[in-house]
Amino acid sequence: MKNMEHNGLPRGQRTGMITALALSAAILALTTGFLVTEKKGFSESENRYLASFPQFSWESVKSGDYTEALSEYASDHFPFRELFMGLKTRAELALGRREINGILIGDSDYLIEPYEKPENTEKIAGIFRNFSEKIDGMRAEGRELNLNLMLIPTAVTVLRDKLPQGAPTENQMETAETILRASGMPTIDSLEALKKQSETGQVYYRTDHHWTTYGAYAGYVEYCRALGFEPVPLEELKSSVVTDSFAGSIYAKVHDSRQPLDSITIYENPADRLTVTYEDTGETSDSLYNLDYLEKRDKYSLFLNNLHPLVTIANETAESQRELVLIKDSYANSMVPFLTRHYRRIHVLDTRYYKMGPAAYIREHPEVTDVLLLYNMNTLDTDLGVRGIY
Numbered sequence: 001m002k003n004m005e006h007n008g009l010p011r012g013q014r015t016g017m018i019t020a021l022a023l024s025a026a027i028l029a030l031t032t033g034f035l036v037t038e039k040k041g042f043s044e045s046e047n048r049y050l051a052s053f054p055q056f057s058w059e060s061v062k063s064g065d066y067t068e069a070l071s072e073y074a075s076d077h078f079p080f081r082e083l084f085m086g087l088k089t090r091a092e093l094a095l096g097r098r099e100i101n102g103i104l105i106g107d108s109d110y111l112i113e114p115y116e117k118p119e120n121t122e123k124i125a126g127i128f129r130n131f132s133e134k135i136d137g138m139r140a141e142g143r144e145l146n147l148n149l150m151l152i153p154t155a156v157t158v159l160r161d162k163l164p165q166g167a168p169t170e171n172q173m174e175t176a177e178t179i180l181r182a183s184g185m186p187t188i189d190s191l192e193a194l195k196k197q198s199e200t201g202q203v204y205y206r207t208d209h210h211w212t213t214y215g216a217y218a219g220y221v222e223y224c225r226a227l228g229f230e231p232v233p234l235e236e237l238k239s240s241v242v243t244d245s246f247a248g249s250i251y252a253k254v255h256d257s258r259q260p261l262d263s264i265t266i267y268e269n270p271a272d273r274l275t276v277t278y279e280d281t282g283e284t285s286d287s288l289y290n291l292d293y294l295e296k297r298d299k300y301s302l303f304l305n306n307l308h309p310l311v312t313i314a315n316e317t318a319e320s321q322r323e324l325v326l327i328k329d330s331y332a333n334s335m336v337p338f339l340t341r342h343y344r345r346i347h348v349l350d351t352r353y354y355k356m357g358p359a360a361y362i363r364e365h366p367e368v369t370d371v372l373l374l375y376n377m378n379t380l381d382t383d384l385g386v387r388g389i390y
Contacts, residue, residue, distance in 0.1 A: 115377070188223055241265050
């Protein structure tokens with residue numbers, strides 16, 4: 001018989017049986033792999049903590065929370081998960097997709113986070129307004145304090161020419177203007193400076209949501225203009241490319257191993273003599289950079305040694321006796337090295353972790369002359385640190 005194999009099974013049945021056995025073997029291998037492989041608590045490639053095995057209770061089963069948590073756990077610890085996510089991304093790119101996992105695939109290898117419609121604009125403006133009134137109260141008591149607010153636009157606004165056709169058009173700067181008007185704070189605008197700077201260099205990382213140090217320099221120059229300082233020319237600073245293998249937070253969301261990585265350049269002023277104190281740990285350093293982070297995935301954390309509630313930076317060779325309180329998110333970390341030339345001391349407050357209130361801190365330090373709030377527009381709406389400004 002032409003359609004019969006030597007074992008008596010029709011060829012079609014034999015092919016179906018082999019396919020079924022292969023699928024069963026694959027499922028068995030994946031299940032075994034899931035059960036026996038070590039479960040990591042943190043994903044270096046995604047820069048996030050992975051789901052832990054949920055605790056069983058009848059209440060969580062009845063509400064559906066248990067099965068949902070179990071599904072999340074299985075998804076986070078699925079064998080070869082990163083390989084499959086990479087294959088999925090490549091398939092979507094091959095089909096012409098220009099948005100992967102909520103990230104816009106821009107021109108010139110830029111991965112760009114879109115700007116989501118904000119929900120807390122009025123609340124944020126109110127927080128800033130209340131803080132401004134506290135500074136006004138100190139001025140009424142005889143304090144001389146300069147207060148400024150910088151809301152930094154991100155790549156989705158500055159690099160609009162890089163966005164794919166049909167990208168979301170929610171306007172960061174309209175939100176910024178609403179906050180600025182309602183807060184009553186004096187403001188420093190960096191949008192046009194960043195656009196101009198982008199004509200001569202890279203002002204945002206291609207794989208990360210932060211501005212580069214070249215972009216931060218543009219913000220620094222605008223700050224100097226507002227305060228009447230003479231900015232230090234970039235060519236007078238010592239620059240060093242400390243890595244060319246930076247895969248930032250956006251890279252982790254897209255999972256495309258073919259994406260070109262970023263370099264990080266740091267700048268140091270040879271005239272500075274710094275003492276950097278991390279008040280939470282008591283550690284001191286003569287540098288604003290912790291290069292140990294170059295051995296880790298989160299390389300941007302080399303600026304100001306990652307996250308600390310309060311960092312004080314003393315410069316014994318500063319050009320003035322002024323002191324600055326900087327209330328900020330992580331964008332400010334890469335602008336601080338430019339500011340040190342102008343201040344005897346900079347007090348850096350991250351109010352996600354500093355819980356005593358910056359107004360009280362400023363009142364307790366009568367030597368403070370300047371106050372700057374610096375936040376980027378993309379994370380401002382959800383930044384829990386803003387609630388700590390009082």
